Amino acid sequence: MKLGDIGEFGFIERIRKRAAAASHLLLGIGDDCAVSRVAPGELLLASTDLLIEDIHFRRGWSDMHTLGRKSVSVNVSDLAAMGGRALNLYLGLGIPADTSVEDLDAFANGVLDACAAYGAVLAGGDTCRSPGPLFISVTVEGSVPEAQLVTRAGARPGDLLWVSGTLGDSALALRELLAGRRPPALLAARHHDPCARLDLGRVLAVQGLATAMIDVSDGLLADLGHILDSSAVGALVERDVLPLSPAFRAALQAEPALLDLALCGGEDYELLFTSPPEKAAAVAALAAQGVPVTQIGRILPQDHGLCLIDVQGRPCAPPRGGFDHFL
Ligand code: ADP
Ligand code: MG
Helix, strand or coil, X not given: CXXXXXXXXXXXXXXXXXXXXXXXXXXXXXXXXXXXCCCCXXXXXXXXXXXXXXXXXXXXXXXXXXXXXXXXXXXXXXXXXXXXXXXEEEEEEEEECCCEHHHHHHHHHHHHHHHHHHCCEEEEEEEEEECCCCEEEEEEEEEEEXXXXXXXXXXXXXXXXXXXXXXXXXXXXXXXXXXXCCCCHHHHHHHHCCCCCHHHHHHHHHCCXXXXXXXXXXXXXXXXXXXXXXXXXXXXXXXXXXXXXHHHHHHHHHCHHHHHHHXXXXXXXXXXXXXXXXXXXXXXXXXXXXXXXXXXEEEECHHHCEEEECCCCCEECCCCCCCCCCC
């Protein structure tokens, strides 16, 4: 069945029937605006991401259900980076007319599954025809108690620098896909189906452990650069303690230059955060609850800039920066 057979409103109705309800959501899909209640003392967080076919994804590389999940995860990752919880998701779609309803159902199911996993509800969106590629615009709203908000701007010299999970897996998978090879399954999963570290971000915020935080979407060094700019500080990063998965390490053995992908690759969706040294034991203890966290360096006064050192403590030249759509 083609989308043309059921039309815009037929499609919206299919989504509406499956969208969950939530106590904070007074009105969801079906009116001119979604209407939500935000708890007193909470700040409203909102973030948008655009995913365009052949720029952010290729239809042949991932199934539609997984693409739906990824569209949500990359967006929710921004909430995680501020210590927030997820409330509402809005889904804007520009759809080529020949798209099958089965593909759209699979995509919508992926979106709804991911929403459920992160505790969000699909509260609205917009649906249009695209004359070319598939466009996916996802907006998420969340909230955080005012005292728990974590921004990019709170890092102080002496703070330790931590990152969750492992780095470079997604970028290595993408490199394999672009070369026409099939990446190992674990790497492919990290690229096609990343997990937003929402629970970790919440715990860091609730326990007051993070002074600054960002999610790693454009590459470790590029995103660290944003913390350094916003906080007006410098940093030392130890190249040889970066957390790497077994699959990434195996590839690195054959090709040492791949380390650049862990430094600059992007789409890791891990949390990069700073924390005072006296809280190191509390941060390290979080690893026991699920997602590992690794200390990869520390914050310095601003005049040091960003220094990368090797295992002997010698400075090494950082590879060229992270992802930029227009450079
Ligand atoms: P309007 O013309 O007032 O913008 P629409 O006809 O575009 O309303 O949408 C009708 C309802 O369906 C709205 O509540 C809107 O949020 C929702 N909606 C439209 N497209 C989507 C979508 N892709 N996902 C979720 N909700 C959608
Ligand atoms: Mg509309």
